[in-house]
Amino acid sequence: MVKKPVTSIDVAKAAGVSQPTVSRAYDENSSVAPATRARILEVAKELSYNPNVIARGLSKQKTDIIGIVMANLTVSLFYPEVLEKFTTRLQQMGKQVLLFTVSAEHSSVDEILPRVLGYQVDALIITSTMPGSEIIEESTRVGRPIILINRLAPGTSANAVCCDNVDGGRIVADFLLDAGHKKITYLAGVEYSSTNSMREQGFTRRLRERGFTNVSLEQGDYYSYDSGCEAARRLLDTDDPPDAIFCAADILALGLLDTAKYELGIKVPEDLSVIGFDDIPVARMPAFDLTTIRQPVDEMVEAVAELLSRPDGESPIGETILLPGELMIRGSAKVPSGD
C-alpha cells in the first residue's frame, strides 16, 4: 500500500501556520521569525517531510538539475573521473546531475538534447561531442547555458572549459626533441574532434619551429585500446619504425605500449618512447608507467562551478576557459639529459 507523501500543507497544519510560511522556513533569504522556523523544521522532521524538488522547480523555474551529456563514457577511461568529480562538486553546490549517454552508433547529441531540455535543466555540460549550433542557440535563448568540456565552439553562444591542448602538444614536442628523438610520429584519435586536432597542431607546429620537418601522422580510428594495438602493428612492425610516438590519448598509448612490448618485443623506452595525453588512473601503474600530459580535471571542475554560480540572468555566454596541462614524466619515454 502506497502511503501519501507528506506535503508542506501537512506540515503547515501541524505547525499551525500557513503553507507559504513552511516554504519560507526552507529559504534562508526569507524572513521568518526564528521561533516559527524552528518549530516548522521540527514538525517537518517529525512527519519526515521532504520538500518536493520537482514542484519547487516548476514554481521557481529553476530545478537545480544540471544535465551532463557524455559520449562514450567508458572507452577512454578518462571521463568517469571527470563525471565523478563534477557530480561531487555540484552536489556540494546543492545541484544534481542528470546523466545522458550518447554512443557514436546509437544516438547523436542533437537527437537527445530536446529531451534533456525537457527536463528543465539549469545548464548543460557536454563532453566529447559537439552539438549542432541551432540547438546551442536555442538552449542559450531559453536561459540554459551550454558548457562544452574539451571542445571549442567559437562563434556560438556555448561556453567552453578546455585543457590547453595546443600547449600540451607543444610541451610533448619539446620533451621528445630534447631527448634526441629522430623519427617522431603522432598517433591521432578521432580525426575531426577538436581535442585531437589541437593536440596535433601544437605538436607538429612546435616540431617544425625547431626544424624537425618530417613528422609522420598515423590515424587511429577511435579513442580506444584496440585502436592503439592496431596502430602499433602498422607503425612498428616495419623496417624503419619511429623511435617516439605521441598518442592523442592515454588509452591509445596503452594499446600501443602493450602491443609493442608483449607482441612485438620492443623495449620501452630504450627503443621507443611513448607519450600519452589525459593521465588516466591506470597510466601511473607500473605496468604502464606512462609519461603523459595530465589534464587539469580539478581545475576544470572548478571553472565549471564558477560558470554555474553566476547570479541569475548573468549566465555566461560564449566564454572560453583554457587551462594548462602538465607533463607527468614517467618511464615510457626517454628523459632528456639535464645539460
Added chain:
Amino acid sequence: MVKKPVTSIDVAKAAGVSQPTVSRAYDENSSVAPATRARILEVAKELSYNPNVIARGLSKQKTDIIGIVMANLTVSLFYPEVLEKFTTRLQQMGKQVLLFTVSAEHSSVDEILPRVLGYQVDALIITSTMPGSEIIEESTRVGRPIILINRLAPGTSANAVCCDNVDGGRIVADFLLDAGHKKITYLAGVEYSSTNSMREQGFTRRLRERGFTNVSLEQGDYYSYDSGCEAARRLLDTDDPPDAIFCAADILALGLLDTAKYELGIKVPEDLSVIGFDDIPVARMPAFDLTTIRQPVDEMVEAVAELLSRPDGESPIGETILLPGELMIRGSAKVPSGD
C-alpha cells in the same frame, strides 16, 4: 535576453484546440482524432515546443527519473561501466538517471537519500553501499522501490540484483586447487561489505570441503590499487609466500600484480597465481592479463530493467535476483592440466 519557453497552451492556441488536447496528443493511449493529433504535432514542431517533463512529473506523480547512488564511483574501475550501461538502457526505456555520489569520507548514503527522494525519483538504484533500513522502508512505503546492486538486504523491502559472489568464490577455489596450489591466500577488500564476505565465504568453504584447511586471510583496507600494492609487500616479501592469491576485486589484483612483478621480481604465474573478481576493462590488457570472475553486468542491467518495468502499483518488494559470474581464464594464474 531570455525568451519565454513555449508551453502546451501556446501550441493549443496556434492549433486552435484546448490545452488538454495538446497533452493528449502526446499520449498514445488518449483518443485524439488522427487529423487533430497530426496538426498539433506539426504546430508543436514549428514552435519547437518541448513538453515540460517537470510539470508532467508533478501532475502524473511519476517523473521517469531513476536515482542512482554510487559510492566510490571510480576507485574500483568497475562501476563506470555499470553506470554507463544502466544509463543507456534506462534511456531506451524513456527514463533518465539522476546521479548521486557518495564518498566514504564525505557523505553517507543515509544523509543523501532524503535529498534523492525529494527529486521524486521513480526508483532508486544503489551500488556498493548499504542504506539504513528505516530509509529503505520509508522509500518503499511512498512507492519508490529500492534496488541494491551487489548487496543483499534480507528481511527488508529492498530488492537486490547481485552477482553470485558465493559461487564465484567456489569456482576460483576449484580452479586453484585443480592447478595444484599448496599455499592459498584470500585478499579481502572492505571487511564488512557483503560482496567481500560472500566471495570469501564461497572460497574458503569450498577449499575446506576439498580438504584444504589452512587458508590464510589477508585484509586489504580498501578496494583500491594501492591497497593491493601494500598487501603484496606484506604477503610476498617473506620466507614462505603463498603460491596463489584470490583477490576480492580486480583493482586489488592489479596492485598486487604490479608490485609482485616489478618491485619484488616475482614471476607470474610461474611462482604466483593471482585471480581477481569483476573483470574490469583493463584486466584483459596484456600488461595484466588477469584471470578473473566476470560479473554479468549486461544481465544485471536487464534484471533491473525488468524490475523497473513492472506495472504501476506492482513495484517489486524484497525480491532478490542472483546471477552467475563466469571465470575468465587468462595468464595470471596457472591453468589446471586437463587430466
Added chain:
DNA sequence: GTAAACTTTGTATACGTATTCATAACGTTT
C-alpha cells in the same frame, strides 16, 4: 507618543501538465 520603517505572516495565484467529468458529435442497433 506618534509616524515611519521594518518584520512577520496570510491570501491569492502562478508554474505547465494530466486527468476527471461533462458535453457534443457521430454512428449503430432495434
Added chain:
DNA sequence: AAACGTTATGAATACGTATACAAAGTTTAC
C-alpha cells in the same frame, strides 16, 4: 426514428511549491 454506445473535445481542477501583495504586528526615531 428513438435509444444507445463510442469517440472527440473542452471546462475545471489537481499536483506541491514559491512569490507578489496586502495586512497585521513590532521596532525605531524623533
